[in-house]
Amino acid sequence: MAKSVLVVGGGPAGLAAARTLGKLGIPTILVEKEQKLGGRPVIEDYHTLIPRKMTPQQVIGPFIEEVQNNPNIDVKLGVELEACEGEAPNFKVKLSNGEEHEVAAIVVATGFQHFDAKRKGELGYGIYPDVITNLELEQMFSREGKLYRPSNGQLPKRVAFVFCVGSRDRQLGVTNVHCCRYGCALSGLQGTEIREHYPEVDVFCYYMDVRTYGTWEYPFYWAPQEKHGVRYVRGRIAEITYNPQDGRLRVKHEDTIVQRPAEVPMDLVVLVLGMEPSEGTKKVAKILGLAQDPDSQFLVPAEDAGSNIISNKPGVFIAGACKGPIDIESSLSEGEAAGAEAATFIGAKVSA
C-alpha cells in the first residue's frame, strides 16, 4: 500500500504542508503549476507581508529551502494534477507530465488569484495610467524601490486608496460578495510606507468599512492615522476621471460623514483588489470532487468537521487561500495543520 502524500500547490500553505510531512519522514510529492516555489508572494514580488512586516524572502524563503533540501519531498515544478481515481487511502493520481502515482492522502493548497480590476470599468483601470492596483504598488516598491506616477514618472502629491475593489460587491454577481480580508490592513501598511519615505505625500483611504481583524487594529489602522497621518475618508469612490488641464485624476465620491458629494484631485489612485479562487482551485475541485461554495467557488470544509482543513472527501485536506481569502501567516499554519492531519490519516508511525 502506498504511504505517500500528494501536495497540490507550492505556495505558502502547500510549502508548509510539504515541510511538515517531510519532517515527519513521509514520502511527499509537491506539484506546482509555476516554475518557481513560493506562490503569489514570491512570484509576484510582494514588498512587505502583513502582519509581521517582513519580506516574502524572509517569511517563505526558509520554507522553500527546507522543502527543496528534504530528501523525502519530491518537488515537481511546472506540473499540474490532471486526474484522480480511487478512494482514500488508495488514490491513483495522474500528473500533467504523464507520471502516475499512488498516494494515500492529498493536501490541496491551490490558492487564489487577484481580481481583474478592468471589470470595474468606472474606476478607470487600464484607461488612465495613474490608476494602479495595490499589487502594482507592491511591485513598484519591491522592483523599483520608489514611488512614482506611471504617466510622467514624478512623485505624486496625493495618493488615494480605494478599498474593496472586487470584494463585497454584488454588482459583480454572487462571486465577489466576500470580504478580501487583507485589503484594509495592507492599505494601512502601504500608506504607512509611503508616509515614512515621502512625508510630503498625502495619503487618503476611501473606505466603506475598515476591517483590520483582531490584533491588526493598532498597527494597520490606528498607527497609520495617529503616527503617520494617513487620512481615512468614509465613502467609496464611484468614478475616476481625468482632467487634462492639470493632468490630475478626479475621484468622485460622496463623503458619507459630511453628506456631500466631492470631486477631489488625486495624482495616483490605488485599487485594493479582492481575491478570487484560482483556476487551479476550480480545476482541482472538479477532479477531486470537492465541495465548493455555490457563490464564490472557493472550496468549503466538510460540514460535520470542526476543523476547516478537512474537506468533504475523506483523505483530502484543504489549506490556504483555496478556501477563501486568508493572510500568509494563517496560510502557513493551515498548511502545517493539513500536513499533520494527512500524516495522521495515513497512520504514519513517527519514531524519535
Added chain:
Amino acid sequence: MAIHERSLVDPERVLRKERLVIDGVDVSGDWNLIILPRVINDYDLEFLDEVLQQPEGKTITQCYQCSYCTASCPVHNYWDERYNPRHFIYLARLGLIDELQKRADVMWRCVSCHKCTHRCPKGVLVEEVLKAILRVMAKRGIIEEYPSKKFDKFFLESVYEYGRIEDGELLFGWVEKQGYQVVKDPILKKPIPFVGGVPDWLKQLAAKPLKSMNIGFLVLNAKHMLFHPRTKNWNRFKQVLRKVMEEEGVFTH
C-alpha cells in the same frame, strides 16, 4: 421653476435675479433660476497641520468617528443637528472649511463638561480639540465673535485688571456689554443695579438671593460694587501676566 423640497437646498446655492439678459436674450422669469452644485472640489490640508501645532490639538488624529462623544454630549440634545463634536473633528481633519464655517455659530456651544473626553475610547481630548479648531478658525478670521467668547473676554479683562472678579459688576457690566441701557453713577461710572433697561428676568434672578441674604453680606457686596476688591500686589503680577498673554497671543488689542 419651483424648487421641490426647497428645505434640502441651501439658500446660498440658489441664484435668481429679477431680470437677466444673456447674449441679448431676456431669460427673466421661470428659466432664470440656477442652483449651484454642492460638490467639494478640494481639501484644505493645511488646516489640520495648524490644529496639530496647537498644544490642545494633538489628539485630533486619534479620532475614528465612533460618535461616543456626540452621543454623550449634553448640548447636542438641546441644540440643532449641526452641533456634533465628532463631525467638527472630521471636517477639520479633511480641511472642509466651508462646512466648518456653516457650523461656526454653534461650535461655541460646548459647555466644557468633558463627558466626551472621559468616554472617548481612543483618548481624544475632544473638548480641547474643539477649542483648538476654533482657535485656528479665529486666527484665519473665518469665525466671528460669539456671545460666549465675548463673555470670556469680559471675564478675562476683569481678572486681568483686579486679580479677581466681583459678581455684581460682572453681572451688570455684562448686561451693559450685551447692549442693554444701564444707568451709571456719575462719579465712579459704574452701572447701578436694577436701574435702566435691565431685563426683567435678570431682575428676578438677582433679587431672589438678595431677599434671603444677610445684611452684612449685602453691605459687603454693595461696597465691593463701588470699590472693586483687588488682589494684593496685583500690579506686579499683572506685568508678568501681560507678558505671558502677549506671547501666547491671547491679547488681540
